[in-house]
Amino acid sequence: MNNGFLWTILALAVITWLTRALPFFLMSRSKKKINFSQGRLQILGPALLLSTTVVVLTGEIRDLISNAASLWPYLISVIAVILVTRWKNNIGLSVLAGLISYGLCLLI
Numbered sequence: 001m002n003n004g005f006l007w008t009i010l011a012l013a014v015i016t017w018l019t020r021a022l023p024f025f026l027m028s029r030s031k032k033k034i035n036f037s038q039g040r041l042q043i044l045g046p047a048l049l050l051s052t053t054v055v056v057l058t059g060e061i062r063d064l065i066s067n068a069a070s071l072w073p074y075l076i077s078v079i080a081v082i083l084v085t086r087w088k089n090n091i092g093l094s095v096l097a098g099l100i101s102y103g104l105c106l107l108i
Contacts, residue, residue, distance in 0.1 A: 023047055048091070053078065053098075073105035 057074060081098035085091070 052095075053081070073102050076105050077102035 077098040080101040081094045084097040085094040088094070
């Protein structure tokens with residue numbers, strides 16, 4: 001097996017572990033105390049929303065640069081997510097609003 005391939009697998013394993021462990025490490029060092037009675041995943045809500053948005057948009061960046069007209073559905077859905085998050089402070093409702101606005105933009 002290629003030595004570079006093994007290093008790549010090792011690097012991906014370390015990066016994956018860090019992305020999962022870092023939020024818990026940062027929250028344990030924070031002065032703000034979290035109530036874990038509502039579940040450990042509650043502290044990851046905003047981070048999961050942002051990371052999902054980044055992953056979805058990253059795959060489309062190449063197409064967006066070549067065709068600026070296709071940028072509007074993404075911008076409108078991200079704005080919808082931000083507005084609903086500010087308004088209701090509910091991550092699930094924000095994701096739903098983003099999905100609906102994106103779908104409606106594609107239909108138009």
